[in-house]
Amino acid sequence: MKRLAKSLTFFLMLSLVVGYLVSGSAFMDWAVAGGLFAVAVVGEGLRYWLRRTRAKKRDSSHV
Template identity: 55%
Template sequence: MTRIVVSLTFFGILAVVVGILTSGDDQDIDWAITGGLFGIALAGEGVRQWLRRSRAKSRESSGI
């Protein structure tokens, strides 16, 4: 559980930094880019979790 928290925190901070850098002369964060990047990171972590669970289910014994 801690890996997902660390990963999402890292990508959240990275997305905010990219949003600040792409805002140009405005002093406001580009929230569309920030949210899009964080959404991609969130979807990637979700797929990773789904793959881990599906692999774990396939390794379960048949109950013999």
């Protein structure tokens, strides 16, 4: 859980910086920042799901 929090915090900061850099005359491009953060959340969810399904396959015993 600690790794997930660190990873999402890193990607949140990164997406906010990118949103600020591409904003131009506006303060923040929220669509870009939100989209990048959404990609990070989906990626972390997919990584968690894959790790969980692999662990289930390893634990299943065929009697």
